[in-house]
Structure formats: structure tokens, C-alpha cells
Amino acid sequence: MSLVVQKFGGSSVADADSVKRVAKRIVEYRQAGHDVVVVVSAMGDSTDDLIDLAKEISPVPPARELDMLLTAGERISMAVLAMAIANLGYHAQSFTGSQAGVITDESFGKARIIDVTPGRIRSALDDGNVAIVAGFQGVSQTTKNITTLGRGGSDTTAVALAAALEADVCEIYSDVDGVFTADPRIVPSAHKINIISYEEMLEMAASGAKILMLRCVEYARRYRVPVHVRSSFSQHQGTWVTDAPIPEAFRTAQTEETEENMEQAIISGVAHDRSEAKLTIVGVPDIPGKAAEIFRTVARQEIDIDMIVQNISTRDPGRTDISFTLPMDDGAKAIEALEAGKASIGFDHIQYDDQIGKLSVVGAGMRSHPGVTATLFDALADAHINIDMISTSEIRISVVTSAELLDDAVRAAHTAYGLDADDTEAIVYGGTGR
Amino acid sequence: MSLVVQKFGGSSVADADSVKRVAKRIVEYRQAGHDVVVVVSAMGDSTDDLIDLAKEISPVPPARELDMLLTAGERISMAVLAMAIANLGYHAQSFTGSQAGVITDESFGKARIIDVTPGRIRSALDDGNVAIVAGFQGVSQTTKNITTLGRGGSDTTAVALAAALEADVCEIYSDVDGVFTADPRIVPSAHKINIISYEEMLEMAASGAKILMLRCVEYARRYRVPVHVRSSFSQHQGTWVTDAPIPEAFRTAQTEETEENMEQAIISGVAHDRSEAKLTIVGVPDIPGKAAEIFRTVARQEIDIDMIVQNISTRDPGRTDISFTLPMDDGAKAIEALEAGKASIGFDHIQYDDQIGKLSVVGAGMRSHPGVTATLFDALADAHINIDMISTSEIRISVVTSAELLDDAVRAAHTAYGLDADDTEAIVYGGTGR
Numbered sequence: 001m002s003l004v005v006q007k008f009g010g011s012s013v014a015d016a017d018s019v020k021r022v023a024k025r026i027v028e029y030r031q032a033g034h035d036v037v038v039v040v041s042a043m044g045d046s047t048d049d050l051i052d053l054a055k056e057i058s059p060v061p062p063a064r065e066l067d068m069l070l071t072a073g074e075r076i077s078m079a080v081l082a083m084a085i086a087n088l089g090y091h092a093q094s095f096t097g098s099q100a101g102v103i104t105d106e107s108f109g110k111a112r113i114i115d116v117t118p119g120r121i122r123s124a125l126d127d128g129n130v131a132i133v134a135g136f137q138g139v140s141q142t143t144k145n146i147t148t149l150g151r152g153g154s155d156t157t158a159v160a161l162a163a164a165l166e167a168d169v170c171e172i173y174s175d176v177d178g179v180f181t182a183d184p185r186i187v188p189s190a191h192k193i194n195i196i197s198y199e200e201m202l203e204m205a206a207s208g209a210k211i212l213m214l215r216c217v218e219y220a221r222r223y224r225v226p227v228h229v230r231s232s233f234s235q236h237q238g239t240w241v242t243d244a245p246i247p248e249a250f251r252t253a254q255t256e257e258t259e260e261n262m263e264q265a266i267i268s269g270v271a272h273d274r275s276e277a278k279l280t281i282v283g284v285p286d287i288p289g290k291a292a293e294i295f296r297t298v299a300r301q302e303i304d305i306d307m308i309v310q311n312i313s314t315r316d317p318g319r320t321d322i323s324f325t326l327p328m329d330d331g332a333k334a335i336e337a338l339e340a341g342k343a344s345i346g347f348d349h350i351q352y353d354d355q356i357g358k359l360s361v362v363g364a365g366m367r368s369h370p371g372v373t374a375t376l377f378d379a380l381a382d383a384h385i386n387i388d389m390i391s392t393s394e395i396r397i398s399v400v401t402s403a404e405l406l407d408d409a410v411r412a413a414h415t416a417y418g419l420d421a422d423d424t425e426a427i428v429y430g431g432t433g434r
Numbered sequence: 435m436s437l438v439v440q441k442f443g444g445s446s447v448a449d450a451d452s453v454k455r456v457a458k459r460i461v462e463y464r465q466a467g468h469d470v471v472v473v474v475s476a477m478g479d480s481t482d483d484l485i486d487l488a489k490e491i492s493p494v495p496p497a498r499e500l501d502m503l504l505t506a507g508e509r510i511s512m513a514v515l516a517m518a519i520a521n522l523g524y525h526a527q528s529f530t531g532s533q534a535g536v537i538t539d540e541s542f543g544k545a546r547i548i549d550v551t552p553g554r555i556r557s558a559l560d561d562g563n564v565a566i567v568a569g570f571q572g573v574s575q576t577t578k579n580i581t582t583l584g585r586g587g588s589d590t591t592a593v594a595l596a597a598a599l600e601a602d603v604c605e606i607y608s609d610v611d612g613v614f615t616a617d618p619r620i621v622p623s624a625h626k627i628n629i630i631s632y633e634e635m636l637e638m639a640a641s642g643a644k645i646l647m648l649r650c651v652e653y654a655r656r657y658r659v660p661v662h663v664r665s666s667f668s669q670h671q672g673t674w675v676t677d678a679p680i681p682e683a684f685r686t687a688q689t690e691e692t693e694e695n696m697e698q699a700i701i702s703g704v705a706h707d708r709s710e711a712k713l714t715i716v717g718v719p720d721i722p723g724k725a726a727e728i729f730r731t732v733a734r735q736e737i738d739i740d741m742i743v744q745n746i747s748t749r750d751p752g753r754t755d756i757s758f759t760l761p762m763d764d765g766a767k768a769i770e771a772l773e774a775g776k777a778s779i780g781f782d783h784i785q786y787d788d789q790i791g792k793l794s795v796v797g798a799g800m801r802s803h804p805g806v807t808a809t810l811f812d813a814l815a816d817a818h819i820n821i822d823m824i825s826t827s828e829i830r831i832s833v834v835t836s837a838e839l840l841d842d843a844v845r846a847a848h849t850a851y852g853l854d855a856d857d858t859e860a861i862v863y864g865g866t867g868r
Contacts (some may be wrong), residue, residue, distance in 0.1 A: 016490035056450035057514045058521035065520070068528050069513035072506040076484065079503035080491045086499070087492035088465065094502050099578070120578075144533070338538075 002168040002249045003125070004029055005089075007039040007135065007158035011175040012232035013077050014044035022173075022232060023084035028151035030090055035125050037165065039135045039158040040081055042073025063108035064413040067137075071096070074134035082132045092130040095120060097146075101164075104138035104147045111138055112149035113156060113219075116164035133161060149218075151183035152213030152428060158218050163223035168247045170225050172212065173232035178239030179204065179211050182417040186407045189420040193268055195240045200268045200362050203396040207360030208273025218239065242357045266365025266372070267417040272410050273358040274403060276306060277331045278389070280323040281338065283316060283348025290345060293323060297341045303330040307358075307391045307400065319348070323389065325400065328354050355369055356388065357406025360398040361413055373397055379416035385409045436602040436683045437559075438463055441473040441569065441592035445609040446666035447511050448478035456607075456666060457518035460564055464524055468683075469559050471599065473569045473592040474515055476507025497542035501571075501582045505530070508568035508588075516566045526564040527648035529554060531571035531580075535598075536591060538572035538581045545572060545581035547653075550598035561741065567595060586647030593650050602681045604659050606646065607666035612673030613638065613645050615703040615853040620841050623854040626694035629674045632703045634796050637830040641794030641838055642707025652674065700799025700806070701851040706844050707792040708837060710740060711765045712823070714757040715772065717750060717782025724779060728756060731775045737764040741792075741825040741834065753782070757823065759834065760790050790822065791840025795831040795847055807831055813850035819843045 006026065013019050029036045042049075050069050054061045061069075078094040085092035101117035124131040135154025138147050149156055155172055162170035179201070181189040196204070198221035205214040211229060218229050226247060230238025237254045240246055246255045278341040284290050291310065298305060306325040326334055335350055366372040376397055380387060385408060400407050414420060440460065447453050463470045468469060475481075484503050488495045495503075512528040519526035537553035569588025572581050583590055589606055596604035613635070616624040630638070632655035639648040645663060654661050664672025671688045674680055680689045718724050725744065731740060740759040760768055769784055800806040810831055814821060817824040819842060823834040835843050848854060 016487065053450065053510070053514060054517060057453055058517040060521075061517040062520045062526075065516040065526075067527055068516075069510060072509040072513075075506040075509065076487070076503060079499045079506075080487060082499040082502075083492040083495040086496045087494075092496075092499075094499055319678055367488060402740045 001033060001035055002247070003035040003037070003165060004169055004171060005037045005039065005158050005162040005165065005167045006171045007154055007173060008041065008081075008232055009154065009174045009278040010041040010044050010047070010077075012173050013040060013081065014369070019043075019077070019084050020087075020094070023081060023088055025232065026081075026085060027088045027090050030130065037121060037125070037131045037133060037161060037167070038081065039133045039154055039161060040074060040077045041068075041135050041154040043077045043080075046073045046076070048359075064145055065109045067111075068146050070148050071134065071146055074136055078132045078134050082130075087128055087131075090130060091128050092132055092133040093124045094134070095124070096134050097157065098131040098139035100131075100161065101150050102133075102138035102160065103141050104149070106140040106142060106147065107144065108145075110149055110150040111140070111148065112139060112215075113138060113160045116160050118161060118164050121161070121165065133157065144418065151328050152216065157212055157218055159219045159223075159225050159227065162225045163219065167225070169228055169250055170220070171228045171230060174211070175231060175232060175233060176211065177231045177234065177236060178229050179209065179241075179269070182410055182414045186272070186410050187270070187414045187420075190414065191419070193239050194237070194254070195242070195246075196268050197243050197348045197364055198241060199243075199395060200364050201241045203362040203393065204271050204358065206270060207271035207396065207398060208275070208358065208363060209269070209271040212241070246390070266369050267361055267363035267419065269362055270410050270413045270417070270419065271360045271362060272406055273360070274406065275328055276325040276356065276358055276400075277328040277352065277354035278323055278325050278356045278400065279331065279334060279338075280351040280353075281319055281345075281347045282321050282351060283319045284322055285346050286318055286320045293345055294322060294338070295324075297337050298324075298326070298334050298347070301330070301337050303327070303334055305387050307398065309389050325356070325358065325389070355403040356400050357403045357409070358398055358400050359406060359409045359413060360396055361417065362396045363417075364395050366395055366397075375416050376413055379412045380409055383408055383412040385412065435467060435469055436681070437469040437471070437599060438603055439471045439473065439596040439599065439601045440590050440605045440607060441588055441607060442475065442515075442666055443606075443608045444475040444478050444481070444511075445587065446607050447474060447515065450514070453477075453511070453514050453518050453519075455620045457515060457522055457691050460515075460519060460838045461524050462521050464564065471555060471559070471565045471567060471595055472515065473513045473567050473588055473595060473603070475588040476504075477511045477514075480507045480510070487844070498579055501542045501545075503579050503581055504582050505568065505571045508570055512566045512568050516564075519564055519566075524564060525562050526566055527558045528556070528566040528568070530568050531591065532573035534565075534595065535568040536572035536594065537575050538583070540574040540576060540579065540581065544577075544582055544584040545574070546649075547572060547583065547594045548575060550594050552595060552598050555595070555599065567591065568755055586650065589647055589650040590653055593653045593657075593659050593661065596659045597653065598757050601659070603662055603684055604654070605664060607664060608645070609665060609667060610645065611668065611670060612663050613643065613675075613703070616844055616848045617706065620706070620844050621704070621848045621854075624848065625853070627673050628671070628688070629676070630702050631677050631798055632675060632728075633677075633829060634798050635675045637794070637796040638703060638705050639828065641705035641796060641830065641832060642709070642792065643703070643705040646675070675780060681741065700803050701795055701797035702852065703796055704844050704847045704851070704853070705794045705796060706840055707794070708840065709762055710759045710790065710792055711762040711786065711788035712753055712757055712759050712790050712834065713765065713768060713772075714785040714787075715779075716755050716779045716785060718756055719780050720752055720754045721744070725756060727775070728772070729758075731771050731779070732758075732760070732768050735764070735767050735771050737761070737768055741823050741832065743823050759790070759792070759823065786787045789837040791837045791843070792832055792834050793840060793843045793847060794830055795851065796830045797851075798829050800829055800831070809850050810847055813846045814843055817842055817846040819846065 082092040104111035226242040516526040538545035
């Protein structure tokens, strides 16, 4: 007998009718002979409603209490989902994160799962129940306080439970059909990716693809959990995130065809991100230790830096300019911290630009196929799009453009890599190097 | 230092502004040097909203899941109350019933508290926090499932916590000023009772006074917890429920005057109840064991019987008529069970009347003052109100009238016992017996 962990997001359980529809879907899996653990988010916008309530009460609510408040949302959705399943004649029991053994650290609002001890879930399954688990929440190991994992945390709950229970698959249901080669709102010819490796999915998530949170993909890769990202509004196959063959029990004609064609995909997709800003520190003394001093100053504010570029200043040969990108929301905090350290660091001034966009091309195939980078630069040049910053990894190329040209850049790249076709075809690269 | 347990009902925390108002009130107690534990109900009608949601999902939701669902209400109110207190510069931490050590049996929806182990509450107090506890909920001793105590359960949570923590007082806040000598909507001259014994309060609660649930008063009496029933919308003294002197720290000019005058009160109040119906089984064979058979039949349906009257049938000397009152909601179930046993019991037919009302006069003074019963009967006769059934306890007289005359009966009794005056004066009874 196989074990499936299914995660349903807020839009899949937005109201009573949606909850009933999801319950039917779960029961179909029971009828097919699977054991099922369901991780559920709060209904619709209810988490936002709770945040609004908290803001009405206090401008800066204590983090412990905010987490206690927000966990009420999943408590509601999990209980009504269990009721809906019972109403179809199947046994179901709901469990809070704490009851399900989701043990976290004490970082309220963004807790990390440090252990999963799903003894009660196993017992519930052994007794013939569908086990419904509240996503997004856990209990701290040290103080036994209730914690939340932050936005997207329900996906991580699902993958962590799947890992701890050694489930055959973790299905992540949402209102989209899977992972796409680009955002279909920008690129109408974008198509669903049938299968993608953990590494590629990690790069996509890190590059702004919003369908799966980075932390969740990291967890899946570490524990080799096959993840199936799909829509709760259709029965279509979605996107499999895995490095292994698709498990026997979940193979279809479609997945078999996909697996045969896997070799062909060089570029998986084009991701984009509008949430970053670029900060340039102009006139930094070109002596050892200055870059370290700058990034230590920023890191102390718990700000994640993404791309970094350092240039010799053209105006003053003894000085350099250092640019980096960071989350737009952290811009003010970074400037404040750097200005406070201005005398010590000795720079001239700061330039800040939040009208930038980042485009990333991701694909494991670029390791073995030279010329991938040139294709991107050619495509952007043809579209008259200026490149501001560049960074690369083994399987990713990212460039920063102006915000207003980002959509054009995404479309140009998508076309250049042959992703517009319904059937992805191999693009043959010539030349040497990337 | 004294310890106060305060319970705020749903109407006291109906919205953000109410929550802030309650937070201020709590902080005043901290400023006065008290340790404070707060038990809070769900905000406004939110429990009803959750029940409506459950009904949308399933006509008969599983009890375990309904309890899981309903406990979300207090989770929200307790977290926002803690936030509001923090916003006033005081430390507060919220705790679920389970975290607060409220241990219950496994009867979902109407669980009974079997133990309270408030270790985390004590620690929170020791650390200088106001401890906010979710009312109405607990965790089952055997299965660790989440349970609810049923409506009015938050009062019981407060009294149970006060007992376990050996609090100096348990304050029950609601939207009324205290316990009244009669329902002010029926008797405009009804006035607040300043102090009442546990025994009298028990009889009042059992007779339909809705301000405190029977179970809560029983708990308070067993553990000798002084209860102060008062309004969250004013600073007035409410009603003290206690057999002991009012604790030193909470004495005011008003309470001292009350305690001096305590001797005078013979009748505490007039309670009424419209929720019962009368069932008469006509033509029961007048042989031993028949009454037992009838009440066993009803008890098997878990129906609580209140008053019982047995008459010799005037039509058939070998048969009797047995009448009893029961909750109106259980009427159909009782009739069904009795009709099923008709052949065995051998009665003639059943009469059912749900147009009845019950009036109860409660007062510890009636033990030592003869003539109390006669006063009631005289008053009702003068008002041309027919008495249908009578039952008495040591400190209570209850009569059943027709439903439409109940209000008149309550007013007549209230006047007859001299309760209309603002200052209750002793009524002197003559004659012998009651």
C-alpha cells in the first residue's frame, strides 16, 4: 500500500463548496487504496483577515501572540475538511502541527522545522483514518510555544511530513496546473513543465518562481521526496519535482512519455523577480577588507544579499563602486545601516534603484551544452534590452534589467530557447564556452 | 500579593475596541498590584459563525472535529487580548486550554474538567506576565484530543483555574451588572443582589437564572472559590457568590454595608424557566414498579427529568396519572421512547404540553422563616394564576403555571416577597409550617 501526502492551499479550501470538492478528491485516493495524509492551509484569505485584526489591536504585535493567532486559521480549515470527509463516509482526524509532531526552533513567524515525530499520524493511519494536519505551524522544541513557519510554510510541512513518513509522493495542490516555463501572464505561449530536477527547481524558486518556496524544495531534495505540483481544479498531471523515476503507482501514459523525452530539455524555464532593488555604494576605498565591512554591516540587519558586482571607479582610480541586489522591502534598513557606518567605511555616497527586474534562465542542460549564455545575450541585444548585472551558477544565468523592460526580456529569452513550442524541442548549441 | 482570575465573555471582546477596553481593565489590576489570570471566550458571535460553517459542510459533523473547530474561536480572542495588553506596555502570554493544563474527560462538546495542572500558568505569572487562557476548552486525559466544555464552559474554566491556583477571587465579567432578584425585562423593579450563598446561587441556576451555569457554581462551591459576577461595561460592584466574608483586598464601602445587612435577606430572588414541557402519562396501572419502568425508559434516552407529580386517576381507581417536566427539546424523544414501551408499561395515552412556565422562589432564609410558601400561594391566587405542579427543596419553592401567565406570576411573587424595594427589607412571616 502506498502513502500519499497531499497539500491543499488556501484557494483550494476557500469556502464550504471547495472544502467538499477537496474532500471528494481525497476520498478518491482512499478508494484507490492509498493511505492519505493531508496538509491544509487556512481557508482563502483568512490568514490575511487575522493579520488585519492583529494590526487593529496593536501596531507591533508580539511575535509569540501573532503566531498563536495565525494558527487559528489552519485549525478551522483542517477541522471542516475532516468533517467533509466524514460526511462522505470515510474516517478522518485532524491534528495541529504540535499534535502531528512538527518540532521547530523558536523563531516566531519564520520557524524552521528541526524534527518531525509523527507518531500520532501513524496511529491515525493505522486506524484507517485520513490524517489531516495543519500546515504552516509547529511547536518549539525548547519552550513548547506555538510557532509558524512563515508564508509558504504549508508546503514545507507537507514535504517534511512526507519525508518523516517515507511517503511515496508529496502532492502540492494549488490553483495552477504546475510549474511553467515562464509566467503565463507574461508569456502566453509558456507551457507546463512535466518533470524537473530538484536542483533546477531550487534555482527556479530562488529566482522568483513563486509556485514552491525555496525552503520546501531544499527539504524535498535533502530527503529525496518526489513532489508533484498540480491543480486542485483539474485531474491533469502537473509538474513532478524529482531526480528519480516517477513511482510505479503514479505512472500514467503522460508521465512515461515525459520520462522518455527527459534528455531533450536543456533549459527548463525562465523565471523573473520584481521584488529586488539595487544598491550601489559609490567611492569605496580600494583597500582590502572594505567589501567585508560593507557586507557585514548589511548582514547584521539580517538582510539577504543576492547579486554582487564590483567595478573600478572610472572617476577615482583609488576607489571602487560596489553594487548589490537585495529584497526591496529591506532597502531602507540597509541604507540606514550603511549610512551609520559611512565614516568607518569611508565611501562617498549611496545610489538606490528599486526599478529593476531580474531574469533567470534555468536548466541542467546548460552544463553540457555550450553557448547557452550567448543565446541569452544575443536575444536581449536583439530586443534592445540593456543588461545591468550578471550572475551565473552551474545551471542558471541571471541578469538584471530595468523593471519596465523585464517582461520583454522574459519573452525574448523564452522564444530564444525554443520554449514557445508546445512540445519542447532540443536546441542545439554550437561554439565553445557559454 | 493577591491573585485574581478574570473571565471575559464574548460580548466583552466582540471587536478590536472592546478588546482594548478589556486590556485596560486588566492592566488596572496589574497597576493595583494584583497577579492576573484572564480566561476569555471567543469574540462576539464567532462561535456561532463556526457552527454555521460546520453545518454548511456536514449535517452531523463528528464531535471530535467540531470541538477542534470551535476551539479556534478562543485561540483568536486570547492572542489579540495578549497583544492589546502588550500594547499597553505590560507582559502577557496566551495559553490554550491544553497548555494551561485543563484536563477533561473525552465527552466532546460537553467535557467535564477532571484535573487542572496549571504549571505553565504559574511560570508565566512568576515571570511577570498576565496569563491569558482560552476558556471553554481542554484536552482529554486519555487520548490527548482537544475537547470543549459546552456553552458556559468559559465560566467553569475560570472557576477551575481559580481553584487550582488558589486565587483570591474569580471575577466573571459579562454585559449585565450581576445576579438580579428577577429578570429585569419582566420585573422592571428587580434589583441586583449584592451577595448570595453558593447554595442559593445553585438553586437559582438550576431554576433558569442564566447568568451562571449550574456546573460552574457547583465547582465554585466545592472548592470554595469566591465568585464576583459583574459587568465589563462599568466599575460597579456586581454580585458576590460566596459563603465566606469578601476577601480583604476587594472590600469596598458597598460590600461592607452588604455584609452587615446579610441577615435580612430571606428570599434572594425569583427565577423563571420557559424551556420545559410537561408530559402526562394517563392511566398507568397502579402497581409497584410502574413508575420505575417509566423513568428508566426516559433515563435511557439521557433526558433529565425535573418535577414529578403522581395522582390517583379520578376516572379509574386502579390506575394513576404520572406527570413530569423535562426539557422541551427532549419532548419528541421522550414520547417516542414511551410509546415504544406502551404495551409493556400498559398506560392509556400521553398528554404533552409545552405551553408551561416554571417559577422558582429561592432563599436560604426560608429554612428559618415559616410562611414563605403561603405567601407565594396567596400572591398567585390574588393574581388569579392557577398552579399546575409544585416542588420544593430546603431553600426553593417551584411552581408550574401556564406559559402565558408566567410573567404575571414572576411579578406577583417579586412584589409579595418585598423584593421591589430598592433596599431589600426583611419580610416577617407568621404562622406555622411553610
